[in-house]
Amino acid sequence: MRRLLALVLLIVIVAGAAAAWWLQAPMPVRAGLPADQPLELEIEHGTTPRGVARAVVQAGMDTDVRLLFLWFRLSGQSREIKAGNYEIPQGTSPYALLQKLARGEEALRAVTLVEGWTFRQVRQALARAEQLKPDTQGLSDADIMVRLDRAGVAAEGRFFPDTYTYAKGSSDLAVLRRALHAMDRRLEAAWAQRAPDTPLKSADQALILASIVEKETGRAQDRAEIAGVFTNRLRTGMLLQTDPTVIYGLGDKFDGNLRRRDLTTDTPYNTYTRAGLPPTPIAMPGKAALLAAVQPAATRALYFVARGDGTSHFSATLDEHNRAVNRYQRGQK
Template sequence: MKHILKRLIKIVLLIALVFALGVGAIAFFAWQRYDGFADAPMTGIEAGETLVVEPGDSLPKVLRTLAAQGVEVDALHWRLLAKSTGAAGKIQVGEYALEPGMTPRTLLERMRDGKVLSYRFTIVEGWNIRDLRAALAKATPLKQTTADMDDAALMRALGRGGEHPEGRFLPETYLYTRSDTDLDVLKRAATAMDKAVAEAWAGRDEGLPLRTPYELQTLASIVEKETGIASERPQIAGVFVRRLKVPMRLETDPTVIYGMGSSYAGNIRKADLRTDTPYNTYTRDGLPPTPIAMPGRDALQATAKPAPGDALFFVAVGDGSGRHVFTRTYGEHQAAVAQYLQRYRQQQAQAQ
C-alpha cells in the first residue's frame, strides 16, 4: 500500500512538474512575444502619417484608429504595455507623428507625455496687418476662427478692443498644434510684442524725442521698412531721431505708401507725396498716428539706441546691395540722389 501511495505521489509530482514547466514555457514564450512586440517597429506606417487623439478618446478607441490606418494591433499586448509604461488612463489629446520604424513603446510614451506634433508659423519683419492676416489664413492645420472678423473685431477678440492692429504682433516663428486657433497664435505674438517694446523702452538712450513706448514702436516700424540691410538699422534710426529733434519732417516714402492703402500700385509719384493723409510725413510733422508695419526686435532696439552722428539724409546706393548713402546737408543729399539716378538709368538701359 505504501509502495502504491509513493508511486502515486511521484506521478502527481511529475504531472505537477510537467504542468509547471508547460505553464512556464507558455509564459516565457508569451513574454518573449510581448517583449518583442513592445520594441519592434509597427507595421503599416508610411512617412507623413499622424495619429489624432480627440478629447474623450480611450485606449481602445485609439487602437481602433490605428487599426483603421493599417497598423497591426494586438489589443492585449497594447493594454499590458500601456500599464507597464504608465500610459494607461493618461493618454493626452493631440496629434502625434507616426514614423516608419516607430515602436509601440515609443508611441505610448509620447501619448503619455503629450509630445504632440507641432507646426511653425513665421511673422516676417516688415509685414503689415493685411500681410499677416493673409498668411495666417493659409496656415494649416491651424483652426481658422477670424476670417469673418474685421480688424476692430479681431482686436476685441484678442482682448485689445480699441487698439489699432498695425505693428502689434512681433515678427518671430511661433509653434502651434492642430488644436490651436489663429487667435491663439496672435495672442502669443501680441504678448511677445508687448514684452519686446517694454524691453526696448526700458533700455532706451536718454534724450530721445519719443514720449511713449508706442511712439518708439511707431518709429521702429518706419526704420524696419526703410532698412535694406540689417546693419544699417541704427544709422537709419539715428537720422529719424535727429530729424525729430531739429525738428524736420521725416519725409519717408513707406509712410506715404501705407497711407495710400489699396490705391498703391507699386510706384510712388510726386503727386502722391503732395497728397495729404494722416500718414504722409511729407505733408505732416512728427510721427504718423500708428505703426506702419510689424517691427522686429532689432528695429526696436535700434530705435531705442540709435547710432550717433550728424546725418540728416539718406538715399539708396542703387547698386542692388540695399545699402544707403548717409549725408549731413541737403546739398550732399542732392549729389547722392543724382548718383543714384545715374546708376538707375544705366541699369535700365542695360536691361533694355
C-alpha cells in the first residue's frame, strides 16, 4: 500500500513538474512561418475558451488545442479572455499567452493629428494609417459629422491634435470620435478660463480665433501677443485682415502664392472684405492656441508682421507697422 501511495505521489509530482514546464515553455510555431514575425490572432466577441484555443493554433502556434483549452479552464481565467486583435510574439508560453489575453493587451497602432492641420489633412492621415478601417471613405465631411452625432456642425477645427493609439482593425470613425471629444473637453476648459473682458461671445468663437492664432504663429511665445492683436481688432471693429483665412477660403484655387487680387475677392473667409470672425475654424488649434485665444496678452498692438526668422514684430500704429513691413518684408532700412 505504501509503495502504491509512493508511486501515485511520484506520478503527481512528475505530472505537476511537466505541467509547470509546459506552461512556461515557449510554444513552437508551424514550420514555414517567417522567423521572429509575430502571429496575428483575432478573437471575436462571444468566442468560447475552446474557440480561443483553436484560434491560437490556427494563427500558427504548433500546440495541442486540448491542452491549451484545459489550461484556460483550469486557470480560472477563461472568462477573463477579451475579444480583440493581438500580436503574439514567437516563443510565447501558454502562461504568458493567457495573461496577455486576459489583460486585453491588443496590438496597437498610432496616428498623429498635427496642430494646424485642416480636416482634409486629417482625413488623409487617417486614410494612410496602418490597419485602420476606412469607414469614412466615400463620406462627405457633413456625413461624417452626422455619424459622430454632430449633424449641422462644421468638421473643421473640431478635432483635437494629438497622437491616438488604436487596436488593429479599429474604425477611423472611432479615432475621430475620440479626437472630437478631446477637443470638446479642451475647449470647455479653455472657455472656463476666459478673460472677463473678452469680446468673444461663445466657446465656438474662441475655437475660431484659436485656429487663426494657430495658423499665424511662427513661434510659440508669440501666440498670446497675436491673439491680443486680433482681440483688439475685434473690440474696435477693425477688419482682422489675416492671410490664413483668405487662403482657406480659396481652397483648391490657392497655388501657394497669395496675390493682391485674392485679398479683394470676397469669400465668407476673406477677413479683408468681411468684418469679424470667419464662419468656422480654419484648422485644428492646439491647447496653447486655445488658451491664447481666451487669455490674450494685454497689448496695444493692432498689427504684426513676420520678421522672417519665425518671430513677429508687433506695432500699435499703422506708421510703425508700415516701417516694419518695409524693413522685414521689403528689405528697406
